[in-house]
Amino acid sequence: MPAQRVKLESRFPAVKKAMWEAVQEARDDALDIGEEETQNRIGKARSSRGYDLDPFVVNQEKTGFQSGRIFVPEERWYYKFFEYGTVYIQATPFMRPAHRKMRKAFVDKLGDKAPKFIRRKAGVRVR
Amino acid sequence: VSINEEAACQDYLVSYLEADSTLSGLVNGVWLRSRPQSAPMPAIKIDRQDADDNMVIGLHRVWADLTFLVRGIVHWRGSGQPDWAEVRAIGDRIDTLLHDHEQMTSELEVHSFREESFTDETIEGGDVFLHVGGIYRVRAREV
Numbered sequence: 001m002p003a004q005r006v007k008l009e010s011r012f013p014a015v016k017k018a019m020w021e022a023v024q025e026a027r028d029d030a031l032d033i034g035e036e037e038t039q040n041r042i043g044k045a046r047s048s049r050g051y052d053l054d055p056f057v058v059n060q061e062k063t064g065f066q067s068g069r070i071f072v073p074e075e076r077w078y079y080k081f082f083e084y085g086t087v088y089i090q091a092t093p094f095m096r097p098a099h100r101k102m103r104k105a106f107v108d109k110l111g112d113k114a115p116k117f118i119r120r121k122a123g124v125r126v127r
Numbered sequence: 128v129s130i131n132e133e134a135a136c137q138d139y140l141v142s143y144l145e146a147d148s149t150l151s152g153l154v155n156g157v158w159l160r161s162r163p164q165s166a167p168m169p170a171i172k173i174d175r176q177d178a179d180d181n182m183v184i185g186l187h188r189v190w191a192d193l194t195f196l197v198r199g200i201v202h203w204r205g206s207g208q209p210d211w212a213e214v215r216a217i218g219d220r221i222d223t224l225l226h227d228h229e230q231m232t233s234e235l236e237v238h239s240f241r242e243e244s245f246t247d248e249t250i251e252g253g254d255v256f257l258h259v260g261g262i263y264r265v266r267a268r269e270v
Contacts, residue, residue, distance in 0.1 A: 096194065
């Protein structure tokens with residue numbers, strides 16, 4: 001019987017890298033969704049209540065390799081009065097709803113779409 | 128007939144807090160969202176923060192997941208370092224009533240807990256106001 005050669009190729013490094021990228025992509029999407037939600041909410045508060053607010057006040061920042069945040073710059077600290085309301089102003093929250101949307105988007109992306117993404121990125125074929 | 132749990136829940140929170148005799152002795156009213164400038168202090172203010180629905184197959188709404196900022200507010204008229212004792216007593220009572228709370232009314236089944244503490248000091252119209260309370264997660268479903 002002739003000798004057969006079997007070539008084994010490990011795809012583990014590629015899968016690991018793809019998983020890493022999947023989290024980064026989910027993070028990036030979540031940050032975009034969160035930032036957009038704050039713009040919509042602040043825009044709505046502007047038009048419905050007449051507050052002179054900047055819809056683009058919230059920025060996004062990638063922190064570390066896989067984390068991120070949306071935030072109001074420190075010099076615009078007074079936006080917290082709109083988020084939580086004051087004695088006379090009713091609350092028009094924009095950060096908390098955005099955070100909820102971001103969390104959902106992140107989990108959705110990693111939950112259902114991650115295996116496909118990883119297989120595609122890592123070139124893994126399932127037979 | 129389906130109800131809007133958020134609106135029903137707002138009503139429930141106002142009437143539940145107003146009905147407490149200890150809290151009534153500490154504040155001059157419970158206000159939802161907006162509070163007129165002429166309203167007497169101290170007061171409780173409820174602000175809606177967020178709402179989400181928890182659904183299962185068949186679009187059956189299991190519960191409405193709501194967050195409300197509930198806080199006691201005191202107008203500090205003294206000088207020097209503000210005294211937080213009065214507003215703390217209000218905040219403590221709010222927490223006693225709303226944290227780990229469950230109730231069944233004629234239209235709602237409700238449970239609530241504090242998700243985040245809230246304290247603040249604001250200057251509005253030259254007056255100093257002290258705030259103590261919390262962000263409460265309220266889950267409500269119609270019965």
